[in-house]
Amino acid sequence: MSLNKSVPEISSASTQHANPDYVGLVRFLIEPFLESPSSLSVDCERLNTNGRVWIRLAFEGADKGRVFGRGGRNIQAIRTLIQAIAQAAGQSANLDIYDSDTVTSRRESSSGSDRVKIKRGAPTRPSAKKAAPKFRSE
Secondary structure, eight states: OOSOTTSOOOOHHHHHTOOOOHHHHHHHHHGGGOSSGGGOEEEEEEETTTTEEEEEEEEOGGGHHHHHOGGGHHHHHHHHHHHHHHHHTTOEEEEEEEESSSTTOOOOOTTSOOOOOOOOSSOOOOOOOOOOOOOOOO
């Protein structure tokens, strides 16, 4: 029994059968970071056999920095929220994020272990030790 009457009481049995609106939730969380929210594309696939949910996002590469945030804090907070909602519904959720450019895609999953970073530019060579400069003796 809840002491606060303004908040409805939710039983755990009703939470197990709930199907959250992941597309609406992701749009609500990501759109404030985008300059053009119409560029956001969200796809949600539910696998009923094992309770997994795959959420795929695509947006313009220029907005990538704002969505990920400093040190990935924004995207980690969004992932944590999606995982908590999925867990409350008895599911597990994976979040995949793609740039609009397929060459520089970055795949993010909710576990954080499937990160792939593609760097631009020429490959770097390991630097060899440089000899100390020789000075002429007078």
